[in-house]
Amino acid sequence: MPNHPDYYLPIMPYLIVPSAEVFIAFIRATFDAEEKLSVLREDGTLMHAEFTLNKGAIMFTQATEEYPVFLGSMFMLVDDIERVYSKGLVAGAVSVQNLEEREYGKSAGLKDPCGNIWWLTKR
Numbered sequence: 001m002p003n004h005p006d007y008y009l010p011i012m013p014y015l016i017v018p019s020a021e022v023f024i025a026f027i028r029a030t031f032d033a034e035e036k037l038s039v040l041r042e043d044g045t046l047m048h049a050e051f052t053l054n055k056g057a058i059m060f061t062q063a064t065e066e067y068p069v070f071l072g073s074m075f076m077l078v079d080d081i082e083r084v085y086s087k088g089l090v091a092g093a094v095s096v097q098n099l100e101e102r103e104y105g106k107s108a109g110l111k112d113p114c115g116n117i118w119w120l121t122k123r
Contacts (some may be wrong), residue, residue, distance in 0.1 A: 012057050014068040015116060016060065017059075018063050019113075020046035020061070023113075030110075046061060055075075073119065074118050075121070076119065079122070085099045089110070096109040
């Protein structure tokens with residue numbers, strides 16, 4: 001019987017980012033992400049990482065020749081969207097959708113410094 005960590009969800013994104021250091025700095029600064037697991041390759045680059053953020057989990061690795069960059073787009077419900085959106089911009093993201101009220105709630109979109117898109121909606 002598998003023994004998975006309690007933060008594992010039925011489905012989780014797995015990204016291959018161009019710079020693990022940049023990505024980690026962004027998710028920590030923007031979402032207060034917490035590192036759960038980090039495994040390095042022999043050359044010191046990140047082979048596998050698991051972080052929790054906003055009651056969710058994300059996995060990622062540093063891109064290599066064998067595993068090229070593979071970015072993603074995430075949808076996230078957040079309690080304080082103004083704060084998260086602002087923190088994201090300060091952490092190097094660019095807005096792809098201005099923060100405003102929509103028919104489904106207050107929402108915005110950010111492109112992180114690695115190129116991933118984060119769609120935010122107020123919980």
